[in-house]
Amino acid sequence: MGNAPTLEYSGLDRKEGLFKRLAGKVPLPIWFIVPVEAILLFLLVVPSLMSIWLSLVSWQPTFGIGILDAKFVGLKNYIDLFTEGRFLWAFLRTFIITIVCVGSQFLIGLGLALLLYRPMPFRKLFSLILILPMMFPPLVVGNNFFMLFFAEGPINAIISGILGRPFRFDWLTNPTWAIFPVMLAEIWQWYPLMFLIMMAGLRGLPPNQLRAAEVLGASAWQTFWRIKIPQMVPIILIAFVIRMMEVLKLFDLVYIMTKGGPGTKTETISMYMFKIGLKDYRISYISAGAWIVLIVSVFLFVRLLKPILYKVEKFEEKIEEAK
Numbered sequence: 390m391g392n393a394p395t396l397e398y399s400g401l402d403r404k405e406g407l408f409k410r411l412a413g414k415v416p417l418p419i420w421f422i423v424p425v426e427a428i429l430l431f432l433l434v435v436p437s438l439m440s441i442w443l444s445l446v447s448w449q450p451t452f453g454i455g456i457l458d459a460k461f462v463g464l465k466n467y468i469d470l471f472t473e474g475r476f477l478w479a480f481l482r483t484f485i486i487t488i489v490c491v492g493s494q495f496l497i498g499l500g501l502a503l504l505l506y507r508p509m510p511f512r513k514l515f516s517l518i519l520i521l522p523m524m525f526p527p528l529v530v531g532n533n534f535f536m537l538f539f540a541e542g543p544i545n546a547i548i549s550g551i552l553g554r555p556f557r558f559d560w561l562t563n564p565t566w567a568i569f570p571v572m573l574a575e576i577w578q579w580y581p582l583m584f585l586i587m588m589a590g591l592r593g594l595p596p597n598q599l600r601a602a603e604v605l606g607a608s609a610w611q612t613f614w615r616i617k618i619p620q621m622v623p624i625i626l627i628a629f630v631i632r633m634m635e636v637l638k639l640f641d642l643v644y645i646m647t648k649g650g651p652g653t654k655t656e657t658i659s660m661y662m663f664k665i666g667l668k669d670y671r672i673s674y675i676s677a678g679a680w681i682v683l684i685v686s687v688f689l690f691v692r693l694l695k696p697i698l699y700k701v702e703k704f705e706e707k708i709e710e711a712k
Contacts, residue, residue, distance in 0.1 A: 444677035449670040459673070466677035475653055476678060479661040486568070486657065487636040490575045491629060497576070498583025498628075503613075506591040516588075520581040527578070531645030534574040535561065538646075564654045567647055571655055574642050579635070583628055590624035591617065623697045630690050637686060658682055 439456065444466055448459035470476045501519060505512055522530070537544050538560040549556040561567050594617060602612045618625075640659035643649060649656035649664065656664075658678070666675035691698075 440676045440679065443673045444680055446673055448673045450672065451670055462673075466674050467681065469674070470678050470681060475656075476661060478653070479656045479658050480682070482568075482656065483637060483639065483658040486572055486575070486639060487633050490572055490579075490636050491632045493572075493576045494580040494583040494632060495587075495625070495629065497580040498585075499587045501580075501584045502587035502591055506588055519584055522578050523581040525578065527641040528645060530574055530578045531642045534570055534577075534642075535646045538570040561647055562651050564651050567651060568655045571642055571646055574646065575636065575639065578642075579632065583632065586624060586628040586631075587621075590621040593624075594620055623700070626693050626697060630693055633690070633693075634686070637682070 443456060443459075445461060445463060446456070446459035447462045447465075448454070448456050452459070505516055505519075536542055540557055540559045544560070545556055545558055548558075558566075560570050598616055598620075599612065602616055607615070638659055639657050640663065643655055643657050643660050644663075647655040649660040653661075662675040662678055665671050665678075
């Protein structure tokens with residue numbers, strides 16, 4: 390009986406020693422990172438599993454039942470989405486907006502970067518002015534462009550002055566033209582990001598190659614197409630992916646300027662899901678829509694990043710061979 394406490398404490402001592410040995414082998418930063426990573430993983434996995442389940446059942450808050458008790462319908466929500474014209478048009482419209490906006494931002498950003506990456510007077514001041522638009526909140530940008538393009542706004546006043554006669558056009562309520570002010574607002578707000586990325590890419594070009602091209606008599610146009618652009622392809626692709634991910638989620642400018650109208654003529658995929666999910670409470674329906682958009686987006690981004698991934702694989706192979 391007298392030895393029992395000794396055995397108990399020796400067991401505790403063994404556990405304590407094991408913990409100390411484990412703590413000594415695991416770096417201290419890991420002990421701080423693991424709990425945070427576990428929480429982030431939980432916040433990613435659990436909502437994703439819930440969303441997958443919701444896309445396979447028929448459920449909305451007004452049913453008065455839990456999501457686990459909802460009726461399983463399989464792929465019905467996905468089939469309904471692919472046969473609904475409104476969803477398909479919102480999907481197509483979003484991709485058209487993405488291509489136009491990102492392409493325009495790239496051309497503007499690259500053009501400005503080519504003008505300003507060389508030393509010139511007041512370059513820092515010009516660069517600062519050019520990046521100001523992306524400092525404004527989307528609420529401010531959307532409201533400003535709404536004021537510019539509404540029927541009594543400055544745009545119509547400027548056109549009236551040019552034409553020499555009164556000109557009144559309802560830009561934001563016209564089914565054909567309403568989308569253009571939204572795209573202009575998106576382009577204006579985020580071309581500075583493209584400008585900064587392109588500027589960084591140009592600054593990172595190897596100067597030896599540029600000097601060699603200049604010595605060999607290459608024109609500025611030849612240097613641009615044969616040296617600068619090929620060297621910047623990875624940076625350009627990454628810039629496209631970053632901006633496309635954001636424009637595909639375009640919601641705030643549309644909501645502020647047109648609310649998806651007139652009718653559904655400016656409705657993006659995010660605006661569509663907002664109306665169907667948060668106004669009509671069709672949660673299962675938009676869960677399926679969200680997964681469709683995610684799968685298509687991931688496929689598109691992987692295709693865009695394939696040249697970069699290929700270069701990374703080749704680089705890793707060279708490292709392995711060197712070892």
